[in-house]
Amino acid sequence: MSGTPSVTKGQAALGLLVGAIGLTILQYIGWLPQWMHRLPETMIPNFAKALDSIFNFIKDDLGLLTLTRALTEGLEWLLDASGNIFYGKNRWPDIGPIPWTAMAAVAAVTGYHLGGWRIAVLGGGTMVWTALIGQWEIAMQTMSVLAIAAPLAFMIGLSLGITAWKYTWVDNTIKPVLSVLQTLPFFTYLLPAVIFFKVGPTAGAVATTIYAIPPMILMTTLGLQKVSPEVVEAGKMSGCTKFQMLRHVYIPSARTEILVGVNQVIMLCLAMVVLTAFIGMPGLGAKLLAMMGSFKLGRSFEIGVTIVLLAVMLDRMSKAWVIKQPEHFERGTPFWKRHQMLLLGAALFVGFTLLSLVLPIAAEIGRQQNFSQGKELDNIIKWVLDIEVVKSTTWFLRAFVNVQILIPFRDFLLSIPTLAFITLVAAFALSLAGPKQAVLAALFFSLVALSGWWDRAIITLYSVVAAVTIAAILGLPIGIIAARSDKWAKRVLLICDTAQTFPSFVYLIPAIMLFGITDIAVIFSILIFAMVPLMRYTIEGLRTVPPEMTEAADMSGATRMQKLWNVQLPLALPTMAIGFNQAIMFAFFMVIIAAFIGTQDLGQELQRTLAGTDLGKNFVLGICVSLMALTFDLTIMKWAADKKRALGLR
Amino acid sequence: MSADTPVISCKNVWKIFGNDPKTFLANMGKGMSYDDIRAAGYIAGVKDVSLDVHKGEMLVIMGLSGSGKSTLVRCFSRLHDITGGTISVDGQDIMSLPEKELIELRRSKMGMVFQSFGLLPHRSVLENVAFPLEMRGQDKHTRRDRALEVIKLVGLEGREDYFPRELSGGQQQRVGIARSLAIEPDIWFLDEPFSALDPLIRREMQDEFLRLQQLLNKTIVFITHDFDEALRLADRIAIMKDGAVEQCDTPDQIVLNPATEYVRKFTEEVDKARVVHAGVLVDPAAKGTGDPIEANLTVHKMARMLVNDSREFIPVTKAGKLLGAMPRKAALDILLGADA
Numbered sequence: 009m010s011g012t013p014s015v016t017k018g019q020a021a022l023g024l025l026v027g028a029i030g031l032t033i034l035q036y037i038g039w040l041p042q043w044m045h046r047l048p049e050t051m052i053p054n055f056a057k058a059l060d061s062i063f064n065f066i067k068d069d070l071g072l073l074t075l076t077r078a079l080t081e082g083l084e085w086l087l088d089a090s091g092n093i094f095y096g097k098n099r100w101p102d103i104g105p106i107p108w109t110a111m112a113a114v115a116a117v118t119g120y121h122l123g124g125w126r127i128a129v130l131g132g133g134t135m136v137w138t139a140l141i142g143q144w145e146i147a148m149q150t151m152s153v154l155a156i157a158a159p160l161a162f163m164i165g166l167s168l169g170i171t172a173w174k175y176t177w178v179d180n181t182i183k184p185v186l187s188v189l190q191t192l193p194f195f196t197y198l199l200p201a202v203i204f205f206k207v208g209p210t211a212g213a214v215a216t217t218i219y220a221i222p223p224m225i226l227m228t229t230l231g232l233q234k235v236s237p238e239v240v241e242a243g244k245m246s247g248c249t250k251f252q253m254l255r256h257v258y259i260p261s262a263r264t265e266i267l268v269g270v271n272q273v274i275m276l277c278l279a280m281v282v283l284t285a286f287i288g289m290p291g292l293g294a295k296l297l298a299m300m301g302s303f304k305l306g307r308s309f310e311i312g313v314t315i316v317l318l319a320v321m322l323d324r325m326s327k328a329w330v331i332k333q334p335e336h337f338e339r340g341t342p343f344w345k346r347h348q349m350l351l352l353g354a355a356l357f358v359g360f361t362l363l364s365l366v367l368p369i370a371a372e373i374g375r376q377q378n379f380s381q382g383k384e385l386d387n388i389i390k391w392v393l394d395i396e397v398v399k400s401t402t403w404f405l406r407a408f409v410n411v412q413i414l415i416p417f418r419d420f421l422l423s424i425p426t427l428a429f430i431t432l433v434a435a436f437a438l439s440l441a442g443p444k445q446a447v448l449a450a451l452f453f454s455l456v457a458l459s460g461w462w463d464r465a466i467i468t469l470y471s472v473v474a475a476v477t478i479a480a481i482l483g484l485p486i487g488i489i490a491a492r493s494d495k496w497a498k499r500v501l502l503i504c505d506t507a508q509t510f511p512s513f514v515y516l517i518p519a520i521m522l523f524g525i526t527d528i529a530v531i532f533s534i535l536i537f538a539m540v541p542l543m544r545y546t547i548e549g550l551r552t553v554p555p556e557m558t559e560a561a562d563m564s565g566a567t568r569m570q571k572l573w574n575v576q577l578p579l580a581l582p583t584m585a586i587g588f589n590q591a592i593m594f595a596f597f598m599v600i601i602a603a604f605i606g607t608q609d610l611g612q613e614l615q616r617t618l619a620g621t622d623l624g625k626n627f628v629l630g631i632c633v634s635l636m637a638l639t640f641d642l643t644i645m646k647w648a649a650d651k652k653r654a655l656g657l658r
Numbered sequence: 659m660s661a662d663t664p665v666i667s668c669k670n671v672w673k674i675f676g677n678d679p680k681t682f683l684a685n686m687g688k689g690m691s692y693d694d695i696r697a698a699g700y701i702a703g704v705k706d707v708s709l710d711v712h713k714g715e716m717l718v719i720m721g722l723s724g725s726g727k728s729t730l731v732r733c734f735s736r737l738h739d740i741t742g743g744t745i746s747v748d749g750q751d752i753m754s755l756p757e758k759e760l761i762e763l764r765r766s767k768m769g770m771v772f773q774s775f776g777l778l779p780h781r782s783v784l785e786n787v788a789f790p791l792e793m794r795g796q797d798k799h800t801r802r803d804r805a806l807e808v809i810k811l812v813g814l815e816g817r818e819d820y821f822p823r824e825l826s827g828g829q830q831q832r833v834g835i836a837r838s839l840a841i842e843p844d845i846w847f848l849d850e851p852f853s854a855l856d857p858l859i860r861r862e863m864q865d866e867f868l869r870l871q872q873l874l875n876k877t878i879v880f881i882t883h884d885f886d887e888a889l890r891l892a893d894r895i896a897i898m899k900d901g902a903v904e905q906c907d908t909p910d911q912i913v914l915n916p917a918t919e920y921v922r923k924f925t926e927e928v929d930k931a932r933v934v935h936a937g938v939l940v941d942p943a944a945k946g947t948g949d950p951i952e953a954n955l956t957v958h959k960m961a962r963m964l965v966n967d968s969r970e971f972i973p974v975t976k977a978g979k980l981l982g983a984m985p986r987k988a989a990l991d992i993l994l995g996a997d998a
Contacts, residue, residue: 236774236776238772238773238774238775238776239776239777239778241732241737241770241772241776242770242772242776242777242778242834242837243778244737244764245735245737245764245768245769245770245790245838245847246764246765246789246790246793246837247761247762247764247765247766247790247793247794247841248761248793249761249793252793256778256789256792256793257778260778260779260780260781261778261779261780263779263780333821333823334780334782334821335821336782336819336820336821336824337819338819339816339818339819
């Protein structure tokens with residue numbers, strides 16, 4: 009309300025841009041002194057060391073380590089017990105492993121109960137595939153950790169969510185922490201877990217749990233806030249005490265959101281539990297890592313399929329649970345009919361368990377009996393890659409796109425002086441969002457510069473920008489075309505939904521298959537991962553344009569193209585921006601995993617820290633990634649919100 | 659507590675929404691209007707309301723949306739904490755009750771029906787109705803028996819195991835009514851219970867409600883924005899505007915003597931002959947001749963007699979006791995819509 013500013017947002021952004029270009033030109037003609045190009049080493053404070061001493065203080069002097077080691081014991085006991093049940097680890101309660109046939113039967117019955125025969129086939133089929141392909145034991149190792157980590161994350165997330173909903177100050181403290189946690193690369197979860205909770209399953213379970221908590225908190229708070237005020241008042245008028253309100257009114261009424269939270273917890277747990285292979289957790293992830301490391305692509309592919317099937321199964325089952333509503337039975341329905349699914353499941357479970365006592369193959373499929381086709385698949389893959397067309401395409405991509413476009417682009421980004429780069433980012437944030445975001449962007453990137461990892465950060469950023477750009481070039485047209493018909497929109501959305509449930513790790517498999525261990529494989533894996541949200545939100549954005557607006561365009565005599573450019577795209581843009589933002593967040597996540605292929609960025613350094621106890625360095629690197637991601641997140645989300653308000657959408 | 663102590667009594671009740679309403683109210687100058695308060699950044703939900711609700715009476719609070727009627731009724735049950743004034747229920751100041759006793763009060767004395775029903779979606783009809791009983795710790799069998807009893811009372815027999823989403827709007831509100839009656843409350847709050855229903859069902863539910871009221875004879879506070887509904891149901895009507903009560907009186911008095919311009923506008927379109935009773939028109943000093951008429955007859959019901967009769971004063975009795983006589987002209991004026 010202080011009158012119009014003398015300089016508009018656009019002009020200020022333009023000014024910053026010109027400044028950045030000027031600095032870069034100076035650099036190119038060689039007039040820029042070296043200290044203005046890159047921050048001199050002497051000016052870089054040793055954050056890592058400072059952080060290390062803080063960690064050491066907390067760890068040893070405040071006795072956190074003693075506490076966490078004590079917790080480790082309890083957790084270890086839980087993991088041992090579930091390990092025994094799932095894959096027969098030699099521990100209490102000494103009853104496992106559950107025969108695979110019994111598990112498959114229970115999965116099928118649960119699937120049927122939740123969502124009909126399709127999910128029954130999916131559940132039973134996944135289990136049968138896993139057993140027949142000879143991955144039962146490693147799959148169950150993974151599941152045994154999931155079975156502990158997911159409930160833990162659920163309980164912690166639920167209680168924190170309730171607390172945040174009850175006390176505003178908790179909510180206010182927790183929110184920024186959550187947004188940092190959600191952008192923090194997963195390696196940064198792993199090392200502290202290892203240091204505080206011992207290498208192996210315990211650390212893996214802890215990292216998995218912590219990684220999965222944030223969405224549970226958010227969904228719980230959201231659900232509780234959405235309970236209708238009349239239901240709340242009805243509860244109060246019924247004379248509920250505070251606890252009764254929570255137990256009988258709030259939580260059941262927020263059921264949908266809480267179950268959506270459960271779905272997200274399960275999916276994130278699965279994604280993370282696979283990644284904990286990097287800190288030596290046995291299971292599907294470890295096997296996949298080993299197979300990819302020794303370039304056994306056939307086996308890698310099979311493991312990938314198992315992981316994907318498990319993911320899709322868990323996702324569909326938990327989603328079916330979300331929408332499942334209670335049904336009443338007619339009066340006088342006998343007990344067995346009311347609980348027929350439970351009884352059927354129990355009967356099959358007992359039946360198959362007994363069967364497996366006499367028939368060993370029903371209990372376990374041995375090494376010689378499985379149907380793994382690793383070698384043959386390897387040959388097929390080699391054969392496919394040897395086809396002239398495929399070969400020349402991948403060669404073209406490697407030789408031309410990589411050498412002629414990507415690498416020069418990377419070198420150009422690296423040549424920009426630090427100060428100019430920060431100015432550039434600030435200009436970007438200013439023009440899209442506003443002064444507050446611009447200041448934060450400048451601050452965040454300055455911190456990255458001060459961390460001393462500037463070049464590696466820029467390489468990380470380069471991978472993200474390059475991959476997301478290509479993803480947009482490919483994904484947006486697909487989305488736009490698919491959105492034109494109901495049938496295709498539905499199909500592509502289904503593919504996107506399914507692809508989004510895949511643990512990120514499996515995206516490495518096709519990349520390595522096609523491009524081997526190269527730079528372009530890194531870009532490719534990020535690209536396919538980032539394309540999913542781009543396509544999805546493009547379709548959703550276009551499909552949710554109010555029909556009266558497209559009808560108005562039709563009646564104004566607009567052609568299809570005119571309608572698309574003048575009506576649909578402008579209105580869909582805020583939603584598409586959210587997809588863009590998610591694509592960038594996904595890319596930041598994936599680029600770190602791609603360290604496995606071999607990169608020169610922050611991810612690589614992060615992966616290296618896992619071998620030691622360099623907690624300070626690990627954190628500095630993680631925070632660098634997080635700061636860059638947050639800059640995009642803040643800017644794009646602000647832009648989308650502004651645009652939405654300006655358009656009067658929702 | 660004597661027999662004529664009002665069941666609910668509120669004196670100078672204020673409910674102000676805003677950042678620091680207590681301080682605002684304390685420092686507020688006299689005679690600030692609703693708009694003045696709003697300009698200061700506060701909303702006067704309830705503005706200096708004083709009224710009593712007597713035992714066995716049905717008080718209808720009438721007003722347009724945003725007039726503060728729902729807020730006022732929520733103050734009665736302390737779903738809202740009031741900013742100023744006092745509210746006592748059965749002679750007890752409810753603002754001074756500790757949480758435990760407040761819960762006890764709601765568990766034993768109050769029932770409430772909500773506009774959008776406020777049913778718990780994960781509980782069956784039976785479990786919804788038994789909910790207040792469960793909360794006060796009654797055992798499973800007695801609460802089941804009692805719940806079945808009220809479900810039968812509201813005519814939902816055979817639907818006990820249905821879930822709310824499997825029922826129509828009218829049926830859902832029957833569940834809401836049954837739930838509010840399960841604890842046999844002395845005071846029954848109904849917050850626009852029929853507004854969410856379509857007109858035909860609304861009429862049916864009003865009849866149902868009158869039937870229940872005749873059966874149970876509760877003290878009732880009923881909220882509506884529908885003036886016809888108010889006239890149809892009320893013993894007394896309180897008309898609210900901008901948080902304040904404009905007039906609180908019997909339907910007869912409201913249509914005959916509207917206290918403010920605002921109230922008059924409401925009554926303009928009303929067919930007064932269907933509202934005004936013979937008893938109201940009685941002049942106790944006058945002496946009539948011939949056969950007396952009953953005090954609870956509406957002018958509309960007496961129409962034929964009024965036109966054909968030639969008496970100047972007609973005696974009126976209530977429960978066999980002579981009240982006085984009604985001037986025939988006054989009744990005819992109302993019947994013909996002449997301005998008095």
